[in-house]
Amino acid sequence: MEKILKMRNIRRHYAMPSGTVKALDGIDLEVSEGERIILLGPSGSGKTTLLNCLSALDSPTSGSYSFSGSLVPSNDSEKMTKFRRDNIGYVFQFFNLLQDLTVLENILLIQELAGSRDEGKARELLGMVGLADEIHRFPAEISGGQQQRVAIARSLAKTPRLLLGDELTGNLDSKTSTAVMEVLVKACEAEGITCVFVTHDESLIEYATRVVRIDSGKVLSDEIVE
Ligand SMILES: Nc1ncnc2c1ncn2[C@@H]1O[C@H](COP(=O)(O)OP(=O)(O)OP(=O)(O)O)[C@@H](O)[C@H]1O
Ligand SMILES: [Mg+2]
Numbered sequence: 649m650e651k652i653l654k655m656r657n658i659r660r661h662y663a664m665p666s667g668t669v670k671a672l673d674g675i676d677l678e679v680s681e682g683e684r685i686i687l688l689g690p691s692g693s694g695k696t697t698l699l700n701c702l703s704a705l706d707s708p709t710s711g712s713y714s715f716s717g718s719l720v721p722s723n724d725s726e727k728m729t730k731f732r733r734d735n736i737g738y739v740f741q742f743f744n745l746l747q748d749l750t751v752l753e754n755i756l757l758i759q760e761l762a763g764s765r766d767e768g769k770a771r772e773l774l775g776m777v778g779l780a781d782e783i784h785r786f787p788a789e790i791s792g793g794q795q796q797r798v799a800i801a802r803s804l805a806k807t808p809r810l811l812l813g814d815e816l817t818g819n820l821d822s823k824t825s826t827a828v829m830e831v832l833v834k835a836c837e838a839e840g841i842t843c844v845f846v847t848h849d850e851s852l853i854e855y856a857t858r859v860v861r862i863d864s865g866k867v868l869s870d871e872i873v874e
Contacts, residue, residue, distance in 0.1 A: 649680035649681050649682060649683075650680065650681050651678050651679065651680055651681075652679050652680065652681045652715065652716060652809065652810065652842050653677075653678070653679050653702070653713070653714065653715045653716075653810070654677075654678045654679075654712075654713070654714050655675055655676060655677040655678075655701075655702075655711065655712070655713045656676055656711055656712045656713075657674050657675070657676060657710070657711040657712070658672055658674070658675040658676075658677075658698075658701060658708045658710075658711035658712075658713060659672055659673055659674060659675075659708060659709045659710045659711055659865075660672040660694075660697050660701060660706065660708050660709050660865075661673075661709045670864070670865050671694045671697040671865055672694050672697050672698060672701065672708065672865040673694075673864065673865035673866050674711075674865070674866060675694075675698060675711070675862075675865070675866070675867060676867065677860070677867070679842060679844070680842075681840065681842055682837075682840055682841075682842055682857075683842055683843070683857050683858055684833065684836065684842075684843040684845070684855065684856050684857045684858070685843065685844045685845070685856060685857070685858045685859070685860055686845050686847060686852055686853055686855075686856040686858070686859050686860070687699075687844055687845065687846045687847075687860050687861075687862065688846075688847065688848070688850070688859065688860070688861045688862075689861055689862040689863055689868075690863060693862050693863045693864060693865070694862055694864070694865040695814070695846040695862065696741060696814055696846065697865075698862070699738070699812045699814055699844065699846060701713065702736075702810070702812060702844060703732055703736045703738050703810075703812055704720050704721060704722065704728040704731045704732055704736070705728070705732070705738075707722035707723045707728075708722060715731070715735065715810075716735075716809075733761060733762055734762075735808060735809045735810055736808050736809075736810055736811075736812065737802075737803035737804060737805075737806065737808030737810070737811040737812065737841075738803060738811075738812045738813075738814075739796075739799045739800055739802075739803045739811075739812070739813040739814065739816050740799065740814055741814040741815050741818075741846075743787075743795050743796055743798070743799040744799070745787040745795055745798055745799060745802075746787075747786065747787050747788060748786075749786070750783065750784050750785060750786055751774065751779060751782055751783045751784070751785055751786075751787070751790065751798050752767075752770060752771070752774065752783040752784060754787070754798060754802055755770040755773065755774065755798070755801060755802050755805045756770055758802050758805045758806055759805050759806055761806075762805075762806035764806055769805070770801075770805060771783065773801040773804055773805060774798070774801050776801065776831045776835070777797040777798075777800055777801045777828055777831060778797065778824070778827070779794060779797055779798065779801070782794060792819045793819045793820045793821070793824060795819075796816075796817075796818070796819045796820060797820075797824075797828060800813075800816065800828060800832065804832075804835055804839075804841075807839050807841070808841060809841065809842065810841070810842050810843075810844070811836060811841050811842070811843045811844075812843075812844050812845075812846075813843070813844075813845040813846065813847075814846045815846060815847060815848070816828075816829075816832075816845055816846075816847065817829065817847070817849065817852065818847075818848075818849075822851075825849075829852065829855045830855075832855075833855050853873060856873055857872065857873060857874045858870070858871065858872050858873060858874075859871055859873050
């Protein structure tokens with residue numbers, strides 16, 4: 649399979665008064681189209697930092713990152729925003745829904761930003777995650793787990809090439825979590841979407857094709873699980 653992205657020796661260091669924090673310390677990662685990676689590691693190991701670099705929300709301190717054969721922009725917020733808009737779906741650790749927009753409007757906004765408003769698809773995605781009855785409510789009027797499912801539907805709304813999830817199912821009970829993961833995997837397979845999901849929940853490995861473990865900003869192990 650064609651490689652969708654290649655990271656070489658990526659570092660993300662923070663200069664702090666107490667010394668340098670090496671959030672990422674030499675990450676090498678190549679991902680093929682259609683892979684579903686589960687990224688595991690203890691708290692503080694660099695998982696969110698890695699997703700932020702993969703999505704060009706953050707710029708590495710050093711190293712190279714290419715996506716579809718082109719260098720990913722860094723230290724240029726306009727170009728980084730365009731890269732994200734064109735390629736990335738991201739479910740954040742803390743959902744980042746816009747509070748002044750309804751559930752449905754949160755999804756439509758993302759489509760509009762990507763230049764592809766499609767209300768039928770927005771409603772279909774919300775139905776898939778079990779929220780057909782809540783689409784006109786505001787985030788403050790639904791539960792945490794329901795907000796998380798809105799964020800998941802939103803991440804698929806523009807059919808990203810790369811879908812990133814940070815504790816995607818962290819607020820869902822195991823039954824809802826299973827249902828959401830099944831829907832998500834089916835959608836990603838159907839649309840050929842490549843995924844990297846951060847989790848502490850080892851039971852999600854069953855939905856992955858590959859498991860990467862990191863600690864202290866370094867890859868500890870990387871295995872195919874299909
Ligand atoms: N803005 C920042 N300034 C300084 N240090 C930071 C910053 N952001 C993250 N770090 C540090 O970088 C390391 C990695 O953080 P990161 O958020 O990537 O961890 P994580 O693996 O996502 O943890 P968790 O499972 O708790 O979410 C930690 O030591 C953290 O304290
Ligand atoms: Mg994190």
